[in-house]
Amino acid sequence: MLGSAWAAFDMTVEYMKLREQFGQLIGSFQSLQHRAAEMYVDLELSRSVVDAALISCASNDADLAAIACKTKMLVGETLHRVSNEAVQLHGGIGMTDEHDAGLYLKRARVSEQLYGSASFLGDQFASLRSF
Secondary structure, X not given: OHHHHHHHHHHHHHHHHHOEEOOXXXXXXXXXXXXXXXXXXXXXXXXXXXXXXXXXXXXXXXXXXXHHHHHHHHHHHHHHHHHHHHHHHHHHHHHOOOOHHHHHHHHHHHHHHHHOOHHHHHHHHHHHHOO
């Protein structure tokens, strides 16, 4: 899921460097730069959480089930957000089958069905922590 999110982000940033609107590159618009920066922060946070989960897995942490659940929840939310933004920032072409932005959106939704949505995983995490 993290790899899909990064691929969608990289593709979107490249598109923002090439696409012109109103005689300017869309990557020069401050509001779109802020959206890209928010995606980047989410991706870096997800990468850190995955790294921490891998360390816990390697050390046979007793709380591994809860850590894995929390990690899947955060990375799933990131993939959901980044795939939505990728389609939005690509505009109309993002929803066509001819462009990969829609592919990442579909992949994100299938991942939610396969691995659990954020609300499902939040409930799982709470039950593992006995909240």
